[in-house]
Amino acid sequence: MKWIDVLNYKELSEEAAKIIKERINNSPNLTIGLATGSTPIGLYEELIKAYKHGELSFSGVTSYNLDEYIGIDINSPQSYYQFMFQNLFNHVDIQKEKVHIPNGNTTDLQVECAQYEKLIKNSGGIDIQVLGIGNNGHIAFNEPGTSFDAKTHVVKLDDSTIAANARFFNNKDEVPVQAITMGIGTIMKSKEILLLISGKGKQEAIEKLKSGVVTEDFPASILHKHPNVTVIITNN
Numbered sequence: 001m002k003w004i005d006v007l008n009y010k011e012l013s014e015e016a017a018k019i020i021k022e023r024i025n026n027s028p029n030l031t032i033g034l035a036t037g038s039t040p041i042g043l044y045e046e047l048i049k050a051y052k053h054g055e056l057s058f059s060g061v062t063s064y065n066l067d068e069y070i071g072i073d074i075n076s077p078q079s080y081y082q083f084m085f086q087n088l089f090n091h092v093d094i095q096k097e098k099v100h101i102p103n104g105n106t107t108d109l110q111v112e113c114a115q116y117e118k119l120i121k122n123s124g125g126i127d128i129q130v131l132g133i134g135n136n137g138h139i140a141f142n143e144p145g146t147s148f149d150a151k152t153h154v155v156k157l158d159d160s161t162i163a164a165n166a167r168f169f170n171n172k173d174e175v176p177v178q179a180i181t182m183g184i185g186t187i188m189k190s191k192e193i194l195l196l197i198s199g200k201g202k203q204e205a206i207e208k209l210k211s212g213v214v215t216e217d218f219p220a221s222i223l224h225k226h227p228n229v230t231v232i233i234t235n236n
């Protein structure tokens with residue numbers, strides 16, 4: 001696990017964008033795994049800037065998002081679908097048919113999970129996966145206690161995750177209680193992982209991750225077992 005300490009959020013976003021830009025420019029048909037949450041927003045802004053300056057193109061890129069709430073309309077501003085289009089896809093030349101986000105509004109969620117997993121596999125797997133981390137160590141929506149072998153599946157969100165994500169809704173009761181998420185097994189198959197950690201609220205998670213103890217009680221700890229992980233971190 002390679003750690004890059006940076007001074008602030010702007011540097012974190014620039015450093016992450018530099019890596020993603022390089023990977024896309026080296027492999028224009030790259031398959032990228034994308035994350036939501038506040039942390040990657042600056043990265044997406046940097047990528048949009050680079051695209052507008054003619055420094056990269058997403059035209060050959062295929063994307064897979066980590067997760068999506070269940071039972072939230074995709075047109076709702078809080079859906080991860082809207083998040084991705086507003087913060088990245090609407091501003092770059094990615095082909096809409098190459099964008100994949102789990103569908104949390106389907107009647108058969110099990111089929112959706114199995115199909116999502118299969119789609120990733122049939123694309124040849126994810127070349128680089130962007131990750132954030134939850135206060136409780138969750139990655140994507142894999143909450144503490146999730147099996148390290150899990151594939152794309154339906155999860156019940158932890159109370160702490162619902163409380164943390166309530167800031168995007170009018171109140172806590174509006175936050176969906178379930179989501180579809182890539183499993184830890186799915187994430188671990190990515191060839192490369194870029195974990196972004198920013199914010200004072202993440203101190204406990206940072207300490208647990210740095211301790212190197214690998215346990216299902218702290219999902220992000222599995223990343224110690226992956227051969228190609230870069231963590232970009234700022235305490236500010």
Ligand code: GLP
Nearest residue numbers: 036037038039132133134140141
């Ligand atoms: C959500 C997402 C995660 C993300 C986490 C942290 O729960 N499902 O993928 O890493 O939030 O978000 P933030 O970056 O806002 O702290």
